[in-house]
Amino acid sequence: GAGVSQSPSNKVTEKGKDVELRCDPISGHTALYWYRQSLGQGLEFLIYFQGNSAPDKSGLPSDRFSAERTGGSVSTLTIQRTQQEDSAVYLCASSLLAGGGREQYFGPGTRLTVT
Amino acid sequence: TQLLEQSPQFLSIQEGENLTVYCNSSSVFSSLQWYRQEPGEGPVLLVTVVTGGEVKKLKRLTFQFGDARKDSSLHITAAQPGDTGLYLCAGAYVGSSNTGKLIFGQGTTLQVKP
Numbered sequence: 001g002a003g004v005s006q007s008p009s010n011k012v013t014e015k016g017k018d019v020e021l022r023c024d025p026i027s028g029h030t031a032l033y034w035y036r037q038s039l040g041q042g043l044e045f046l047i048y049f050q051g052n053s054a055p056d057k058s059g060l061p062s063d064r065f066s067a068e069r070t071g072g073s074v075s076t077l078t079i080q081r082t083q084q085e086d087s088a089v090y091l092c093a094s095s096l097l098a099g100g101g102r103e104q105y106f107g108p109g110t111r112l113t114v115t
Numbered sequence: 116t117q118l119l120e121q122s123p124q125f126l127s128i129q130e131g132e133n134l135t136v137y138c139n140s141s142s143v144f145s146s147l148q149w150y151r152q153e154p155g156e157g158p159v160l161l162v163t164v165v166t167g168g169e170v171k172k173l174k175r176l177t178f179q180f181g182d183a184r185k186d187s188s189l190h191i192t193a194a195q196p197g198d199t200g201l202y203l204c205a206g207a208y209v210g211s212s213n214t215g216k217l218i219f220g221q222g223t224t225l226q227v228k229p
Contacts, residue, residue: 004157031215042121042203042219043158056216091157095215102215103148106157 002026004107006092012113013082021077021110025094032075033104034067035091043091049075082114119206121220128194129228136189136223138204145209147187148217149178152201194227201225 005024013019025032031050035043045059049069060066064082069075079086089111093104120139128134138147146165150158162171164180164187171178175198177190191198201224205217 033216035219040201040222040224042119042221043205043217045216045218048216093157097215103160103163104215104217106159108156 004092004094004105006090006107006110008110009108010111010113012115015084015114016081018078018080019082019112021079021090021092021112023075023077023092023094023107025073025075025092026096026105027073029094029096029105030072031095031097031102031104032069033093033095034075034077035093037089037091037109039088046077046090079112082112084114087112087114119204119218119220121204121223123223124221125224125226127226127228130196131193132227134191134194134225136202136204136225137186138188138206138220139186140206142185142206143209144184144187144206147180147184147204147206149187149189150203150205152203152222158201158203191225194225196227196229199225199227 007022011019033048034046036046037043047060047067048056064080067077089109091106091109093106095102095104122137146163148163149161151161152158162178167182167184169180175192179188201222203222204220207217
């Protein structure tokens with residue numbers, strides 16, 4: 001079946017503009033995660049959704065970042081008033097169920113460049 | 116703050132050589148995963164280890180979980196150019212096991228030259 005998809009694949013925006021990044025998880029996966037990755041580095045956890053539970057927002061770096069997941073499927077990560085330090089690859093992952101040891105399936109990411 | 120220290124950060128070797136990548140923390144993991152990532156793609160899971168002292172093999176790759184579940188290693192035998200990529204360890208700490216929230220190491224960039 002189809003994997004995790006993300007759009008756009010690349011986004012160049014001017015400092016101060018808002019951006020929306022989209023993630024389509026694998027159908028039936030109840031857990032969805034957003035991560036941020038700087039060039040050649042590890043992944044930084046941002047936010048986690050599981051079913052109808054309140055999301056875990058503990059990784060969001062500032063109140064300029066927000067995310068929602070509508071209908072338990074598609075998720076949108078919004079960055080308001082973008083800054084140059086927001087430039088990174090934003091990765092989305094989904095998992096059939098939440099829980100330690102569960103495989104997370106990653107999308108190809110959205111490369112965000114803030115000029 | 117929970118940290119995962121991964122070393123080395125960069126490794127460049129000749130085809131046929133062996134190598135080991137290490138992942139260490141002061142905290143105990145409920146499980147640990149190793150991922151491989153190629154440029155322009157998301158990470159892909161290689162293995163999950165759960166039990167202290169566990170050893171798993173995937174062809175030329177051997178994964179070991181420390182007895183105390185605080186560290187792990189990835190050993191590659193007779194590396195091939197196709198092994199080139201970014202290797203990431205990721206841990207689910209005790210207490211976060213019900214969410215699947217992972218803490219990632221900073222990654223090891225492996226380059227295998229023919």
